[in-house]
Amino acid sequence: MDNINGSSARDRLLKRSNKLAVNMERRGKFLVLFSALIIISATIAITIFLGSKGLQSFIQNGVNVIDFLTSTNWNPTGSAESGGPTYGAVPFILGSFAVTFLAALIAAPLGIGSAIFMTEIAPSWGRRILQPVIELLVGIPSVVYGFIGLSVLVPFIRNHFGGNGFSLLAGMIVLSIMILPTVTSIATDAMSSLPKGLRESSYAIGATRWQTIWRVLIPAASPTLLTAIVLGMARAFGEALAVQMVIGNVRGIPNSLFDPAATLTTIITLNMGHTTFGSVDNNVLWSLALILLAMSFVFIIIIRYLSSRRQF
Amino acid sequence: MKKMKSIYLLAIMSLLLVFAAACGNKSDEGKPAGGGSKEKVSGSIVVSGSSAMQPLVAAAAEQFMEENPEADIQVQAGGSGTGLSQVSEGAVQIGNSDVFAEEKEGIPADQLKDHKIAVVGMTAAVNPEVGIKDISKEDLIKVFTGKVKNWKELGGKDQKIALINRPDSSGTRATFVKYGLDGQTPADGAATEDSSNTVKKLIKETPGAIGYLAFSYFNDDSVTPLSIDGVEPKDENVQNGKFPIWAYEHSYTKGEPKDLTKAFLEYMQSKEIQDKLVPDQGYIGESKMKVERNAEGKISEK
Numbered sequence: 001m002d003n004i005n006g007s008s009a010r011d012r013l014l015k016r017s018n019k020l021a022v023n024m025e026r027r028g029k030f031l032v033l034f035s036a037l038i039i040i041s042a043t044i045a046i047t048i049f050l051g052s053k054g055l056q057s058f059i060q061n062g063v064n065v066i067d068f069l070t071s072t073n074w075n076p077t078g079s080a081e082s083g084g085p086t087y088g089a090v091p092f093i094l095g096s097f098a099v100t101f102l103a104a105l106i107a108a109p110l111g112i113g114s115a116i117f118m119t120e121i122a123p124s125w126g127r128r129i130l131q132p133v134i135e136l137l138v139g140i141p142s143v144v145y146g147f148i149g150l151s152v153l154v155p156f157i158r159n160h161f162g163g164n165g166f167s168l169l170a171g172m173i174v175l176s177i178m179i180l181p182t183v184t185s186i187a188t189d190a191m192s193s194l195p196k197g198l199r200e201s202s203y204a205i206g207a208t209r210w211q212t213i214w215r216v217l218i219p220a221a222s223p224t225l226l227t228a229i230v231l232g233m234a235r236a237f238g239e240a241l242a243v244q245m246v247i248g249n250v251r252g253i254p255n256s257l258f259d260p261a262a263t264l265t266t267i268i269t270l271n272m273g274h275t276t277f278g279s280v281d282n283n284v285l286w287s288l289a290l291i292l293l294a295m296s297f298v299f300i301i302i303i304r305y306l307s308s309r310r311q312f
Numbered sequence: 313m314k315k316m317k318s319i320y321l322l323a324i325m326s327l328l329l330v331f332a333a334a335c336g337n338k339s340d341e342g343k344p345a346g347g348g349s350k351e352k353v354s355g356s357i358v359v360s361g362s363s364a365m366q367p368l369v370a371a372a373a374e375q376f377m378e379e380n381p382e383a384d385i386q387v388q389a390g391g392s393g394t395g396l397s398q399v400s401e402g403a404v405q406i407g408n409s410d411v412f413a414e415e416k417e418g419i420p421a422d423q424l425k426d427h428k429i430a431v432v433g434m435t436a437a438v439n440p441e442v443g444i445k446d447i448s449k450e451d452l453i454k455v456f457t458g459k460v461k462n463w464k465e466l467g468g469k470d471q472k473i474a475l476i477n478r479p480d481s482s483g484t485r486a487t488f489v490k491y492g493l494d495g496q497t498p499a500d501g502a503a504t505e506d507s508s509n510t511v512k513k514l515i516k517e518t519p520g521a522i523g524y525l526a527f528s529y530f531n532d533d534s535v536t537p538l539s540i541d542g543v544e545p546k547d548e549n550v551q552n553g554k555f556p557i558w559a560y561e562h563s564y565t566k567g568e569p570k571d572l573t574k575a576f577l578e579y580m581q582s583k584e585i586q587d588k589l590v591p592d593q594g595y596i597g598e599s600k601m602k603v604e605r606n607a608e609g610k611i612s613e614k
Contacts, residue, residue, distance in 0.1 A: 273391025274481035279418035
């Protein structure tokens with residue numbers, strides 16, 4: 001009797017815990033699947049919405065796509081006598097690319113340099129100091145960067161380089177500081193995930209530290225380092241607030257670093273509130289946003305391509 | 313340690329949830345409380361639109377809610393376009409705008425009812441170092457279209473002119489271009505800024521800068537407002553129609569206002585607000601105007 005009872009109790013318990021485990025398994029799977037589905041559908045919904053809104057200006061309002069992408073003349077309030085409103089987005093597309101590449105030009109060497117410092121030169125104390133500094137930079141909101149740029153950088157440029165201070169240069173400096181943490185942290189990961197053997201064999205054949213870094217480690221990590229730069233550029237391309245505060249937002253094409261410019265994002269944020277939903281002026285802003293979305297897809301494709309070339 | 317972390321996380325999450333819930337938009341149209349008493353109004357409405365008008369409307373709403381504790385009025389800014397869009401969609405009860413609804417494309421102006429609350433005068437303002445206090449309209453147009461590039465050509469200091477604009481779609485810019493520049497498109501200039509406060513700061517700091525601002529921003533000496541054709545930018549000159557650059561501050565409702573919306577708009581147009589709060593905030597009371605202007609820009613005696 002005892003035996004039977006005991007075994008049945010064990011069976012019962014086993015069965016119950018099995019059932020529980022299966023239930024938990026299912027619940028967990030459902031939870032994870034649910035999160036994934038929400039994210040996927042949100043992305044698809046945003047793409048569809050932006051696509052349909054962004055194309056409206058071409059389909060409904062008759063804005064010429066070719067003019068939009070090739071004309072440098074942006075004048076949505078143009079009167080009928082002067083040829084009506086014109087929508088040429090080239091200055092903003094150029095402006096966006098200009099600040100993005102210029103910012104990457106500053107941030108890439110600085111970011112990769114400090115990554116090498118942290119992983120190769122002074123892995124102990126260098127990392128202990130630099131890591132928190134960089135994490136702090138991530139935490140500063142973009143409006144603060146913009147405000148500092150407006151109150152410090154812009155007057156500095158005005159007093160020392162001429163012009164009005166609002167310039168590509170100001171935008172590029174602010175952006176480069178903003179994307180520095182992105183570049184640095186990914187570059188640090190790239191460098192520290194390189195196999196130890198690479199370093200050791202390089203030293204073993206008599207290479208100096210600098211030769212090892214320059215000839216062995218950087219080439220080996222280069223796909224991930226490039227990913228770091230592209231991710232930084234993607235962030236710079238989409239940044240609006242900080243850039244808007246320092247770049248001047250004029251629609252001419254800048255001739256020098258000290259000329260004001262505008263980017264796709266700054267024109268959208270400047271005009272969104274003043275235009276009415278459904279008007280041409282509002283729809284062309286959506287078209288600008290569509291260009292931004294297309295560009296972020298391009299950045300993602302580049303990153304995918306780069307990561308397929310990763311060796312380590 | 314780990315447990316502490318998750319407790320913190322939970323606390324933060326629940327705080328956020330409470331905050332998000334508190335932010336929820338209540339926009340049910342107010343209903344008159346009880347039967348007979350007309351004085352007591354209750355309910356809640358949302359007002360949105362022109363950022364130039366927001367301080368005035370917010371101050372009026374605060375006073376109104378003090379007198380009518382049952383009423384809840386939320387005043388949001390977001391731009392004239394947003395205000396007009398939202399009121400015509402029925403998303404808010406009152407949409408504030410610096411421009412006539414007829415002037416904005418895509419707004420069913422015939423469905424909206426215009427309530428003119430105040431008038432705001434605007435003029436060009438320069439950096440005090442420029443040394444100019446009066447400008448003819450002709451010269452003003454030349455300055456803003458980029459035909460004159462240095463202040464010494466107009467008798468000022470030898471300084472390059474730096475234009476500071478508002479965005480294309482801004483109501484202040486539309487008004488200034490229409491009545492100050494006779495519709496000529498301003499040149500690009502040095503910078504385009506979204507808010508009048510930034511424009512003022514830039515004029516103050518940039519040598520040779522010129523921009524345009526509402527009268528309410530001339531409360532100190534940091535920028536010099538310009539007289540146009542010898543007419544000083546003063547409230548009286550706007551009221552009697554001598555000074556050309558001014559605009560109405562409109563409150564639009566979809567159809568006839570009722571209940572709390574109606575009570576609030578009447579309050580805004582009442583003597584109490586028009587005589588005290590409106591001038592205090594730097595606007596001119598609509599009731600003080602001796603001239604009026606229609607959506608086409610035609611001016612007539614009132």
